[in-house]
Amino acid sequence: MERILRGIMRYRNTTREQMVKEFQKVRDNPEPKAVFFTCMDSRMIPTRYTDTHVGDMFVVRNAGNLIPHAQHFQDEYFSCEPAALELGCVVNDIRHIIVCGHSDCKAMNLLYQLRDPDFASKLNRRLSPLRSWLCTHANTSLERFQEWRDAGMKDPLIFSSETPLRRFVAYIDEEQKFTLEDKLSQINTLQQMSNIASYGFLKARLESHDLHIHALWFDIYTGDIYYFSRGAKRFLPVDEDTVDRLSEEVRRFYS
Numbered sequence: 001m002e003r004i005l006r007g008i009m010r011y012r013n014t015t016r017e018q019m020v021k022e023f024q025k026v027r028d029n030p031e032p033k034a035v036f037f038t039c040m041d042s043r044m045i046p047t048r049y050t051d052t053h054v055g056d057m058f059v060v061r062n063a064g065n066l067i068p069h070a071q072h073f074q075d076e077y078f079s080c081e082p083a084a085l086e087l088g089c090v091v092n093d094i095r096h097i098i099v100c101g102h103s104d105c106k107a108m109n110l111l112y113q114l115r116d117p118d119f120a121s122k123l124n125r126r127l128s129p130l131r132s133w134l135c136t137h138a139n140t141s142l143e144r145f146q147e148w149r150d151a152g153m154k155d156p157l158i159f160s161s162e163t164p165l166r167r168f169v170a171y172i173d174e175e176q177k178f179t180l181e182d183k184l185s186q187i188n189t190l191q192q193m194s195n196i197a198s199y200g201f202l203k204a205r206l207e208s209h210d211l212h213i214h215a216l217w218f219d220i221y222t223g224d225i226y227y228f229s230r231g232a233k234r235f236l237p238v239d240e241d242t243v244d245r246l247s248e249e250v251r252r253f254y255s
Contacts (some may be wrong), residue, residue: 064107
């Protein structure tokens, strides 16, 4: 905690004045462009690796960058994630939702271990809020991963996105660059796109193509950011060779 306090003092003496100016600039007319869901992992700093600034994004973080499916909520019982979707996309009229997973995700590593029925038992879930969270809201990701792995990890997966009829094909790590847990993380990231589309209060905007869902994946050991290209049917690194093509895809499909 002392390190945090000392950091606050450095902020007061260095960047505070500039940050206050930025706050004042967007105070009366903020125009955030995206709702950004990512993991709470301390190595994930989304404003840094997207080079975004004050007022640019709403950022929501949790263990495993999960957006629970709407089927888990009844009546007035909801969680932070759908509330954030409503605040961002309904109240603030944001048009882009981004889900960003990452390599060596501790939540996904634990989810991978939950393949063991004893490890995922009701008793263990009662003792561990994290296991319960993952078993409840990431089980679909794990099931899809296991079916894909058991089939040989070569066939593509099919995900629904903005509407049940609007589906996309996804090839996962064809180059075999990543661990099984990282492959699970990529599948989990794509599954969240389907979960987002399950909320009725977003349905009209999704069906009219006024709201769009994207997936990113961050390799923390190389610093590379991957964007899921529906055209290429896979995660592509965002770099000098791909950025123009990916920008064109975004303009064509999501403008």
